[in-house]
Amino acid sequence: MTTKIKLIGLHKSFGDKEILSDINLSIATGELVTIIGPSGSGKSTLIRCLNLLEVPSSGQLAFNNELVDFQVNSKGRLTHRSEASLPKFRTKIGMVFQHFNLFANRTVLQNLTDAPKRILKQPAKIAYQDAQHFLELVGLLDFQNQYPSQLSGGQQQRVAIARALMMHPEVLLFDEPTSALDPEMVNEVLTVMLRLKAAGITMVVVTHEMAFTQQASDRVVFIEHGRIQFLGSPTQLANQADDSRVKEFINKLDHRIVLHALEQKGSNHEMAQ
Numbered sequence: 001m002t003t004k005i006k007l008i009g010l011h012k013s014f015g016d017k018e019i020l021s022d023i024n025l026s027i028a029t030g031e032l033v034t035i036i037g038p039s040g041s042g043k044s045t046l047i048r049c050l051n052l053l054e055v056p057s058s059g060q061l062a063f064n065n066e067l068v069d070f071q072v073n074s075k076g077r078l079t080h081r082s083e084a085s086l087p088k089f090r091t092k093i094g095m096v097f098q099h100f101n102l103f104a105n106r107t108v109l110q111n112l113t114d115a116p117k118r119i120l121k122q123p124a125k126i127a128y129q130d131a132q133h134f135l136e137l138v139g140l141l142d143f144q145n146q147y148p149s150q151l152s153g154g155q156q157q158r159v160a161i162a163r164a165l166m167m168h169p170e171v172l173l174f175d176e177p178t179s180a181l182d183p184e185m186v187n188e189v190l191t192v193m194l195r196l197k198a199a200g201i202t203m204v205v206v207t208h209e210m211a212f213t214q215q216a217s218d219r220v221v222f223i224e225h226g227r228i229q230f231l232g233s234p235t236q237l238a239n240q241a242d243d244s245r246v247k248e249f250i251n252k253l254d255h256r257i258v259l260h261a262l263e264q265k266g267s268n269h270e271m272a273q
Helices: 043-050 080-090 108-118 124-137 153-165 183-198 210-216 234-238 244-252 261-271
Strands: 003-014 017-028 032-036 058-063 093-096 171-175 202-206 219-224 227-232
Touching (some): 003 043, 003 202, 017 227, 043 202, 124 153, 153 171, 153 183, 183 202
Parallel strands (some): 032 219
Antiparallel strands (some): 003 058
């Protein structure tokens, strides 16, 4: 598989406090990588560095084997040249946030079609057709004229996923997409994410859902104190015997099997086309 994203010696500090230290990570095209770790370990900062919502303090970020420019000036702000290159880069990496970030005063359909028309200069007809397709994919086609306040948390997060897909990204980032949901709504969001995996979409997911991590991940990153402590397959993670801290963390998490869609992975592939 080809490398989609690569981090080389990445560091991130806020003032004198170092949040990430010497992060080296490659993510292959079509891979689903989950990032786990205790609160405050640097997980969210790491995923936000992947699309430069947080600008690394040092190190390199490559996308499709090309280095991404995030040079800063003497004041620690991105240079004009770097700023100019970011919008094009960010359209290739979609982001799904913990708290949905939908526009409350716009319908579901308007939430989906605004950015493609404004940023991609997409004709309204094409944006509408794409919205119909992605709303059907997440099971919310009948809700397109409703407002976010009329939807459950799980439905709002599925709308957020559809909105991210509207930009036709090459990578989807998820920052704890189920942590703000009631337990009964978690499965509906994870099921949609499994459909995306079956379609071969490259995904990086910060999560505490160990059932999803163990069953859906190609690789798992365990991060603590801003450093990668483990990187490997779910099987290797489950059998990790030489790091008691990793095992201690995993044993504290909820291992309930909340996913039923894995048995239907083959049929899900057609739904994501």
